[in-house]
Amino acid sequence: MYTQINSNITRYVSFSSSELEIFNSLLTYKEVPKKTMLLQEGEICNFEIFVIKGCVRKYYIDANGFEVILQFAIENAWVSDSSFSIYENKPSRVFIETLEDCEFFVFNPETKEELFAKAPRFERAFRILMQRSLAVTQERLFQTISRSATEKYQEFTAQYPTLSQRVAQHYIASYLGISAEFLSKIRTKMAKK
Amino acid sequence: MYTQINSNITRYVSFSSSELEIFNSLLTYKEVPKKTMLLQEGEICNFEIFVIKGCVRKYYIDANGFEVILQFAIENAWVSDSSFSIYENKPSRVFIETLEDCEFFVFNPETKEELFAKAPRFERAFRILMQRSLAVTQERLFQTISRSATEKYQEFTAQYPTLSQRVAQHYIASYLGISAEFLSKIRTKMAKK
DNA sequence: CTAGGACATTGAACTAGGACAAGAAAAACA
DNA sequence: TGTTTTTCTTGTCCTAGTTCAATGTCCTAG
Numbered sequence: 001m002y003t004q005i006n007s008n009i010t011r012y013v014s015f016s017s018s019e020l021e022i023f024n025s026l027l028t029y030k031e032v033p034k035k036t037m038l039l040q041e042g043e044i045c046n047f048e049i050f051v052i053k054g055c056v057r058k059y060y061i062d063a064n065g066f067e068v069i070l071q072f073a074i075e076n077a078w079v080s081d082s083s084f085s086i087y088e089n090k091p092s093r094v095f096i097e098t099l100e101d102c103e104f105f106v107f108n109p110e111t112k113e114e115l116f117a118k119a120p121r122f123e124r125a126f127r128i129l130m131q132r133s134l135a136v137t138q139e140r141l142f143q144t145i146s147r148s149a150t151e152k153y154q155e156f157t158a159q160y161p162t163l164s165q166r167v168a169q170h171y172i173a174s175y176l177g178i179s180a181e182f183l184s185k186i187r188t189k190m191a192k193k
Numbered sequence: 194m195y196t197q198i199n200s201n202i203t204r205y206v207s208f209s210s211s212e213l214e215i216f217n218s219l220l221t222y223k224e225v226p227k228k229t230m231l232l233q234e235g236e237i238c239n240f241e242i243f244v245i246k247g248c249v250r251k252y253y254i255d256a257n258g259f260e261v262i263l264q265f266a267i268e269n270a271w272v273s274d275s276s277f278s279i280y281e282n283k284p285s286r287v288f289i290e291t292l293e294d295c296e297f298f299v300f301n302p303e304t305k306e307e308l309f310a311k312a313p314r315f316e317r318a319f320r321i322l323m324q325r326s327l328a329v330t331q332e333r334l335f336q337t338i339s340r341s342a343t344e345k346y347q348e349f350t351a352q353y354p355t356l357s358q359r360v361a362q363h364y365i366a367s368y369l370g371i372s373a374e375f376l377s378k379i380r381t382k383m384a385k386k
Numbered sequence: 387c388t389a390g391g392a393c394a395t396t397g398a399a400c401t402a403g404g405a406c407a408a409g410a411a412a413a414a415c416a
Numbered sequence: 417t418g419t420t421t422t423t424c425t426t427g428t429c430c431t432a433g434t435t436c437a438a439t440g441t442c443c444t445a446g
Contacts, residue, residue, distance in 0.1 A: 062339035070331060083328040120313060127320035134327045135276040138263060141334045145370035146255035149403070168423065177338035182403055184425055342433070361393065375433055377395055 002027075005050050005105055008076055013125040022119050027105040032098050039096040045081030047108050049073070054102030055166060059095050059174070069175040070094065072163055078129060099167060149178045150186050195220075198243050198298055201269055206318040215312050220298040225291050232289040238274030240301050242266075247295030248359060252288050252367070262368040263287065265356055271322060292360060342371045343379050 002024045009015070009023065027050075032038070034054075039045050041061065049056070051073050058071040058079055073079040081092045107115075116123050143152060153176060157164045164172060169187075170180035195217045202208070202216065220243075225231070227247075232238050234254065242249070244266050251264040251272055266272040274285045300308075309316050336345060346369060350357045357365060362380075363373035 060335050060339070062335075066339065068335055068339050070335065082324065083331065116317075120316075123313075123316045123320060124309075127316060127323055130320060130323040130327060131275065134323060134330060137327060137330045137334060138276065141330060141337065142253045142255070142261055142263065144334065144337055146253070146259065146261050170423070179404055180424080181405085181426085185403090188425075363393070372434055373394080374396085374435080378433090381395075 001029075001052075004052055004076055008050070009122075009125050009129075012128045013121060015119075015121065015125075019119045019121065023115060023122065026111045026115050027107070028111075030104045030106050032102045032104065034098050034100045034102070036098045036102075037095065038098065039081065039092060039094065041093055041095055042091045044090075045092045045094075045096075047106050048078060048080040048112070049096075050105040050107075051075055051077050051079065052103040052105060054098060054100040054104075055163070056096060056098050056102065057167075057171060059097075060093055061095070067174050068177070069171060072099075072160070072167065072171075072175065074160075074163060074166075078133070082130075082133065099171070144177055149176065149182060150190075152176045152178075153183065153186055154190075194222075194245075197245055197269055201243065202315075202318050202322075205321045206314060208312075208314065208318075212312045212314065216308060216315065219304045219308050220300070221304075223297045223299050225295045225297065227291050227293045227295070229291045229295075230288065231291065232274065232285060232287065234286055234288055235284045237283075238285045238287075238289075240299050241271060241273040241305070242289075243298040243300075244268055244270050244272065245296040245298065247291060247293040247297075248356070249289060249291050249295065250360075250364060252290075253286060254288070260288075260367050261370070262364055265292075265353070265360065265364075265368065267353075267356060267359075271326070275323075275326065292364070337370055342369065342375060343383075345369045345371075346376065346379055347383075 002020075005027070006020055006024070010020075015023070032054075038047075038049070038056070053075060056073045056079050057069050058073070059067045059069045062068055071079065079096060081094055081096075083090075083092065083094070112126075143155060147155065153172075156172065156176060169183055173180040173183040176183070195213075198220070199213055199217070203213075208216070225247075231240075231242070231249070246268060249266045249272050250262050251266070252260045252262045255261055264272065272289060274287055274289075276283075276285065276287070305319075336348060340348065346365075349365065349369060362376055366373040366376040369376070
């Protein structure tokens with residue numbers, strides 16, 4: 001049960017088995033059915049989720065009421081607001097919702113503090129985790145600015161081959177920043193070749 | 194000399210004066226003229242810079258040879274590769290260049306490790322710093338996807354009023370992900386109203 | 387003080403992608 | 417099983433933004 005999350009957290013920092021025991025003892029396991037809202041805009045996000053199984057999306061709603069998907073999180077990925085809502089006590093601007101039946105491990109700020117107090121080296125692991133998401137987000141920003149819709153879609157399917165099967169197309173369109181109709185046109189064009 | 198960086202680092206975590214002394218003793222001061230390349234694509238980024246004075250840009254070069262500016266860093270901001278090049282030992286994909294004569298404090302991985310060893314609570318401060326950049330980058334991704342060029346430009350000038358004076362327009366265009374010509378057209382249209 | 391380069395502006399022609407509408411297909415559900 | 421809701425496709429028209437080229441402006445080095 002803990003193997004997935006343990007191999008994730010030890011990817012860049014190694015921990016002793018007693019440290020991992022502390023870590024595991026502080027995790028809360030949760031099962032959540034699909035189409036469940038985990039976080040609504042305006043709430044304060046007080047959790048960090050590790051996805052054991054299933055799929056989650058995190059999204060904003062823009063000025064015209066359109067959803068913009070920022071992140072899909074599938075097996076072995078972390079999701080949370082990751083803006084500064086916890087530290088500055090500001091309400092979140094994002095929504096987080098399950099797309100499939102999910103299994104999670106959940107962290108909240110208190111258990112995280114407890115973890116850092118009992119095993120300070122986790123502070124480092126979480127900093128590196130953060131750094132990874134920053135790198136990913138930055139790469140995505142670059143792709144979004146510099147590539148055409150077709151290129152972005154190809155890139156997406158290459159990078160997340162399973163996801164493009166599991167998730168409705170209009171979600172993918174929203175992630176890529178294009179309309180669902182145009183994505184459909186891209187797909188038919190690609191299929192013809 | 195140290196007031197800027199000290200007030201930056203104590204913004205979310207408070208430190209004793211002895212901790213700050215350790216911190217300051219590990220900083221390297223540097224002056225660099227404008228148009229200096231600090232990092233080239235393909236190199237491994239082994240520094241983190243705090244800008245005391247001046248302006249720096251960080252950018253990718255896309256598949257067609259066009260520059261895409263990811264970040265401007267001015268007074269009191271941090272810049273580094275922030276992708277994972279240090280940890281995975283991969284060459285960087287970004288360029289970092291000064292746009293004005295600059296004054297910096299520089300950190301490299303070794304001094305940072307030394308800092309964490311001598312004053313472990315800095316690990317936390319750097320994690321929060323990381324988290325802030327992630328939040329900023331994510332907000333920017335959202336804006337990039339969901340807003341028109343005009344809106345993005347207005348947002349930019351509102352958020353960075355000094356920067357839009359200090360920096361050449363085609364850099365701003367590159368940051369916003371639009372062509373320099375179109376930015377010029379937006380500006381003349383806005384001036385007429 | 388001047389020549390060369392970088393930067394900005396403007397216009398004309400073009401295109402990637404959006405908005406809307408309507409139908410087809412596929413899931414979900416009872 | 418049929419029915420309802422959600423998702424996907426396709427076509428037509430439209431616009432935001434690009435590309436290319438020409439001209440103008442302003443630094444800055446010599």
